Structure formats: structure tokens, C-alpha cells
Amino acid sequence: xxxxxxxxxxxxxxxxxxxxxxxxxxxxxxxxxxxxxxxxxxxxxxxxxxxxxxxxxxxxxxxxxxxxxxxxxxxxxxxx
Numbered sequence: 001x002x003x004x005x006x007x008x009x010x011x012x013x014x015x016x017x018x019x020x021x022x023x024x025x026x027x028x029x030x031x032x033x034x035x036x037x038x039x040x041x042x043x044x045x046x047x048x049x050x051x052x053x054x055x056x057x058x059x060x061x062x063x064x065x066x067x068x069x070x071x072x073x074x075x076x077x078x079x080x
Contacts, residue, residue, distance in 0.1 A: 015076050023069060030062065 037054070 012077070019069070019073055019076065026065065
């Protein structure tokens with residue numbers, strides 16, 4: 001019984017580590033996309049877009065993604 005509990009603890013830590021690693025990859029991907037958008041922003045075609053509208057869309061997408069990741073974390077930890 002103790003071995004099973006230890007195994008469950010180790011698996012829970014591995015899940016948490018995997019989620020943290022995915023969050024880090026998400027942040028790195030987001031910064032890469034923002035950097036690419038900043039570079040592409042210099043093109044005349046993309047100057048027609050409004051910065052505020054684009055940033056608002058990115059902000060809501062980021063909030064939605066973080067909410068989904070938090071929900072996944074809660075489900076994996078057994079709280080939800």
C-alpha cells in the first residue's frame with residue numbers, strides 16, 4: 001500500500017513537472033510569436049491593422065489559454 005502511495009506521489013510530481021514544462025514552452029512560443037509580429041509590423045500591409053485591436057485579441061487568447069491550463073492543472077491534481 002505504501003509503495004502505491006509513493007508511486008502516486010511520484011506520478012503527480014511528474015505530471016506537475018510536465019505541466020510546468022508545457023507552460024514554459026507556451027511562454028517561449030508566445031514571445032516568439034510576438035517578436036515575429038513586431039518584425040512583420042514594419043511591413044506596409046500590416047500597418048493597416050490597429051495595434052490596440054491586435055493586442056486585445058492576443059490578450060484575450062492568452063487569458064483563455066491560461067484559464068484552460070489552470071483548469072487542466074486542477075483536474076490533474078484532483079481538486080476539480
